Structure formats: C-alpha cells, structure tokens
Amino acid sequence: MPGQHTLAETENQVTTRLAGMDLDFDAMAVTSNLFRAANSARNYLERTVLARVNLTWTAFVVLWVAWIWETGETREIAAETGVSKATLSGVLATLEGRGLLTRTRGKHDGRLVVVELTPAGKRVMKRLFPEFNAAEREVTRLIAKEHLGDAAQYLRTITTATQV
Amino acid sequence: MPGQHTLAETENQVTTRLAGMDLDFDAMAVTSNLFRAANSARNYLERTVLARVNLTWTAFVVLWVAWIWETGETREIAAETGVSKATLSGVLATLEGRGLLTRTRGKHDGRLVVVELTPAGKRVMKRLFPEFNAAEREVTRLIAKEHLGDAAQYLRTITTATQV
C-alpha cells in the first residue's frame, strides 16, 4: 500500500523483502489506494462542507438516506449505508440528540424502529446537499468526466466481491 | 450514495426531491461507492485474513510500512499510511502493547520517535503478507486484470485532489 514513496520504490522494496514470492501488485495497488482515497476524501468532506453543520461523513449519509426515502426502518438504512446495525444505533443516537431525526417503534412489528427526519433535519439537508454535491465534484475533479462511470463501477464490484 | 436501491431508483428519487437542482450524479456515484467499497473491503479483510492475527486494517498497514522500510519515524509512517499523527499514536500503542514493534526517541532529534518491528513482528508479517495479498486478489477479483491499473490510478487522483 504505497503512500509517499513512489510506486516503483515500493515495488522494488517489496520485491526485495519477499524475494521469490508470487505477488499481485495490481491488486495491492487497488486495495491500498482504496483506503487512502476513502480516508482522504472523508477527511476533506468532514473538514469543509460537513464541518459547517457539525456532521461526520456517516452521520450525513444516514441523514441523506432517511431524507431521500422520506422515512425508513433502521435495517433498511443499515443496508443502504453499508454500516452495521450496531454502528447505526450509535449514529442515530447522535443525530436524535441533535434534533435532526426521530426514532419510533414500528406499529405493526415491535422489533422495527422507524426513522424520520425532523423539520430541522429536512432544512439542513435541503440547504446542505447542493453544497455537498459541489464538494463531491471537487473530490472527483481529477478524473475525466467520461471515466467517472467506469470508476464508480469498479468500486461497486469491490463492494459486491467483499460483502457478506 | 446509492446502496440497496438501484442507481435508477436513487436518481429518480433524488431528482424528485431536488427538482431543478443541477446535480452531478457521476461525482455522487463515485463518492458514495468509494466509502461503501472501502468499508466493505476493510470489514472483509478484518473478518478473514487479519482476524487470524487479531489485527485491524490500519494496524496491519502500519506494520507493513514499518516492515517494508526496515525502520521509520512516526511522521513518515503517518504520511505513508494516510492517518493522522494522533491516530498513529494510538495504533502504535496497541501494537507495542502486543509486542509487535518498539518505539524509541530519536538519538539526534528528541522530537522524533523511531519505530522498529520486533522479531515477533517480523515473523507475523513474513507469514501473513502472502495470505493478505491473496485476500487482496479476492477483493479485486471482479475487476478485469487489465483494468486494475486504471482503477488504482482513479483512486490515486482522489487522494491527490483531497489531501491537505
């Protein structure tokens, strides 16, 4: 997983350290850069557009999903956002504490919890999302417009290959 | 950031909710799938190959960087791995506690901390890395071999665009 060292430097060093090993450098490059890119992009979004409303990346995603689909059950939101139900519980607690959404038990199935944005939550999302989308353009500005579709598709295949 | 809903469903819903807004769906697709892919791949690696040695993804990356470059200063490891120095302090404390590496103050500059793998740490990495690389192949198995280079390059551009 190369970072500051160049790709060539890293491959040289790895080859030296694992002489004779059959290594897949391409797979290595994709995996390591996936995490660097995700970490860097998340930090960028949290430092800029999301900092203005004191939201983390995941908190924003949860609000977005609940906003886009009007209302939702926590199991659906967990599936949609890709975080575990344990994590979602904590994030929802944070957002509920900030008055951005509410949680209520399902009327017909007591196991379910239904999430709904408050008026304040809806206002935040209405104002925030266009700015967020602009920041998303910043994140991808060095990828040619006609290649964004391919880039997104490569990422989807990684999720497919690794999901439970 | 689509998840379980199809791309078309999501775009329809977003367009409805933000009628008249000029949205960049391609940038949105790349960003949302970047996080889903990273989260899913990390969870997969932590549940499989890394679980056998009780390591998290980041702990592994830190060990890998220190192993590949023999020894290193924490500021270099932070730059190489893409995590903040605050985070690295905690991760190094965890790994030092497990006896996998040591930390010592620089001889010529008392501000620096030098990291070195212990013999146990080196043994873990020697045995683990080929298995880890095989798991990396699993992560990327749905991307055509000849497209892995492109995929890695798209990810590098995202890091470049968002790094401080």
Add this chain to the structure above:
DNA sequence: TCACGATCGTTCGGGTCCGAACTATCTGCA
C-alpha cells in the same frame, strides 16, 4: 546567547466501527 517560531508526538474529548451477547418481538409448525 537567548528568544521566538516551527516541528514533533501525545493526550483529551467526541465520534465512528463492529462482533458478541442480550432483550424483545414475530412467525411457523407440531
């Protein structure tokens, strides 16, 4: 030689991440 600004790493507080274990609820079958 000394003071000031810069750099390095750590700590703190708040947020996230998840597996395991738990409680509550629902469904299907005998």
Add this chain to the structure above:
DNA sequence: TGCAGATAGTTCGGACCCGAACGATCGTGA
C-alpha cells in the same frame, strides 16, 4: 395453543479517527 427458531435493535468492550491543545525539542536570527 405453545414453543422453538428467526429477526430486530441495543448495549458493551475494544479499537480506530481526528482536531485542538499541550509539552518537549530544534533551528534561526538578532
């Protein structure tokens, strides 16, 4: 009708993530 298995969400403990603040150290310029 009752029970067992499945499902849903929460809690717990441990690990990570980072900005801000802090203490320690170094380098530079007056």
